[in-house]
Amino acid sequence: MKKLMYLGIALLLFGLAACSQSDPTEDPILGYSLDQFVSADSVRALVDPAADPTDDFRALFAYEIVSAVDGFSPRQSVNAGYDLPWETYIAGYIVPSDDRRTWFPTSNLPGAFRVRDAGPVRIYRKVDISTGSRTDKMVELHGLSKYPTANWIGGTEDAIKLSDLLAGVAVFDSVALVAADGYTKYYQPAQIVEGYYLLSSEVTTFPALNDGLPNSVKKFKKLSSVEVFGATEQVWDFELAPQASANLEFSIPANLSGYESTELSSE
Numbered sequence: 001m002k003k004l005m006y007l008g009i010a011l012l013l014f015g016l017a018a019c020s021q022s023d024p025t026e027d028p029i030l031g032y033s034l035d036q037f038v039s040a041d042s043v044r045a046l047v048d049p050a051a052d053p054t055d056d057f058r059a060l061f062a063y064e065i066v067s068a069v070d071g072f073s074p075r076q077s078v079n080a081g082y083d084l085p086w087e088t089y090i091a092g093y094i095v096p097s098d099d100r101r102t103w104f105p106t107s108n109l110p111g112a113f114r115v116r117d118a119g120p121v122r123i124y125r126k127v128d129i130s131t132g133s134r135t136d137k138m139v140e141l142h143g144l145s146k147y148p149t150a151n152w153i154g155g156t157e158d159a160i161k162l163s164d165l166l167a168g169v170a171v172f173d174s175v176a177l178v179a180a181d182g183y184t185k186y187y188q189p190a191q192i193v194e195g196y197y198l199l200s201s202e203v204t205t206f207p208a209l210n211d212g213l214p215n216s217v218k219k220f221k222k223l224s225s226v227e228v229f230g231a232t233e234q235v236w237d238f239e240l241a242p243q244a245s246a247n248l249e250f251s252i253p254a255n256l257s258g259y260e261s262t263e264l265s266s267e
């Protein structure tokens with residue numbers, strides 16, 4: 001009789017343990033992908049109001065996630081200190097059940113990017129510099145020196161020097177400017193030294209050379225990246241754009257019921 005009683009107790013405890021491990025009442029962890037909070041239409045209107053409605057220019061920007069409570073962002077952390085490119089940013093989620101922190105489950109980012117009470121998101125115009133086998137660099141344009149420069153409609157606006165984008169490269173043979181849609185043009189060092197990129201117009205100008213250059217070269221639009229050929233040395237030392245110079249700022253609503261959620265793992 002005692003053996004039967006002990007067996008019954010053991011089976012009961014086993015059943016309770018099994019139920020506790022697979023509790024069907026446990027709430028799932030829901031995350032809301034961060035790309036939902038950055039409007040492609042707003043970014044398109046900023047870059048080129050006349051662009052095709054299907055054009056998406058969000059990859060032209062770096063992303064800073066800011067805490068709505070204390071203003072903290074990963075760019076302030078010694079373990080981070082930078083903003084995110086679009087392809088990394090869109091791998092993230094805001095998780096309401098975890099104090100509205102941001103999660104990046106598929107990215108090997110420092111813990112500073114788990115921003116509590118996330119929102120707003122600030123975006124900064126950037127250009128990627130590639131030197132082949134050497135380390136690539138993301139450069140925020142408003143972190144560079146600005147120069148009042150004549151634009152193509154008879155006015156003056158702030159511009160950055162193309163040579164400042166290559167300030168970390170001591171010597172190079174040539175460069176390719178690559179546009180948002182992949183369109184590419186090649187330039188020699190003497191041309192780059194004379195070149196500017198107009199920050200509002202989103203187009204190049206070469207004041208000392210414009211008379212002798214074809215439009216396809218002197219008016220290169222929507223610069224996305226620079227590929228450097230024959231670079232012999234590089235020392236990157238670029239400043240982040242000041243927060244006050246953010247091109248746009250997007251909020252993350254308190255009520256996320258109208259947005260698409262994804263069930264996430266707690267591991």
